[in-house]
Amino acid sequence: MEAIKVEHLSFGYTGDVPILEDVNLKIDEGDYVILTGENGSGKSTFLKLVLGQLSPNQGKIELLGRDMASGSFRGLKIGYVPQNSISGNQDFPATVEEVMRTGLYRPLGKRLSRKECNKRVLQALTELGMEDFLKRRIGELSGGQQQRVMLARVLADEPKLLILDEPTVGVDSSSIQALCEILEKKHKEGLTILMVTHGNTRIFAGANRHLRAEEGGITE
Numbered sequence: 001m002e003a004i005k006v007e008h009l010s011f012g013y014t015g016d017v018p019i020l021e022d023v024n025l026k027i028d029e030g031d032y033v034i035l036t037g038e039n040g041s042g043k044s045t046f047l048k049l050v051l052g053q054l055s056p057n058q059g060k061i062e063l064l065g066r067d068m069a070s071g072s073f074r075g076l077k078i079g080y081v082p083q084n085s086i087s088g089n090q091d092f093p094a095t096v097e098e099v100m101r102t103g104l105y106r107p108l109g110k111r112l113s114r115k116e117c118n119k120r121v122l123q124a125l126t127e128l129g130m131e132d133f134l135k136r137r138i139g140e141l142s143g144g145q146q147q148r149v150m151l152a153r154v155l156a157d158e159p160k161l162l163i164l165d166e167p168t169v170g171v172d173s174s175s176i177q178a179l180c181e182i183l184e185k186k187h188k189e190g191l192t193i194l195m196v197t198h199g200n201t202r203i204f205a206g207a208n209r210h211l212r213a214e215e216g217g218i219t220e
């Protein structure tokens with residue numbers, strides 16, 4: 001099955017200026033895809049459409065077999081790591097552990113046990129080399145460390161599709177290295193990954209597809 005299927009997708013913020021025009025794209029389950037492109041080429045807009053934060057003017061988007069127009073995304077196992085979500089706010093009033101727990105929120109009746117939550121939190125932090133930071137306030141961490149925590153947070157929820165927006169911006173080289181390694185490992189375990197990046201794409205050697213946004217299209 002396709003993880004993401006886009007057919008004849010067109011979008012513009014204002015009626016007469018199209019940002020994306022008749023985009024057709026299939027991302028298979030298990031793909032590890034890097035999406036690059038110049039500033040303003042529509043990468044973030046594309047992610048927002050895929051995540052249901054924007055609605056297409058025309059066309060169709062299916063995620064893990066579900067039509068996004070149905071408005072029913074509940075239960076879809078999608079992990080999203082936005083760009084620099086915490087940085088700049090040193091007083092953000094939560095510890096790493098508390099931030100991790102918010103990623104495991106479930107409605108009443110479907111909640112994970114405390115033991116299972118603790119296990120997943122520690123396992124995911126350990127995978128990213130961040131287990132010693134469990135009790136630290138997240139705002140005190142470097143940008144790269146925060147980014148690792150935010151990735152651990154979504155991985156703890158065991159997504160089927162992982163979407164990352166510019167995960168290397170403002171991040172130190174050891175965190176970029178840790179990011180590359182974990183993404184390669186997760187890709188080998190079968191996780192589908194879509195990552196927008198400006199950075200040096202050669203460091204993401206594990207990716208099996210490279211896409212480029214330009215002139216309203218997205219090409220291989």
Ligand SMILES: Nc1ncnc2c1ncn2[C@@H]1O[C@H](COP(=O)(O)OP(=O)(O)OP(=O)(O)O)[C@@H](O)[C@H]1O
Nearest residue numbers: 013014019037038039040041042043044045046213
């Ligand atoms: N909310 C908005 N309202 C109007 N125009 C917007 C809005 N958001 C983005 N745009 C415009 O849409 C175009 C694509 O922007 P987008 O942010 O998708 O590009 P990008 O490829 O992600 O750029 P960057 O690499 O700089 O993040 C740009 O011309 C931008 O000015």
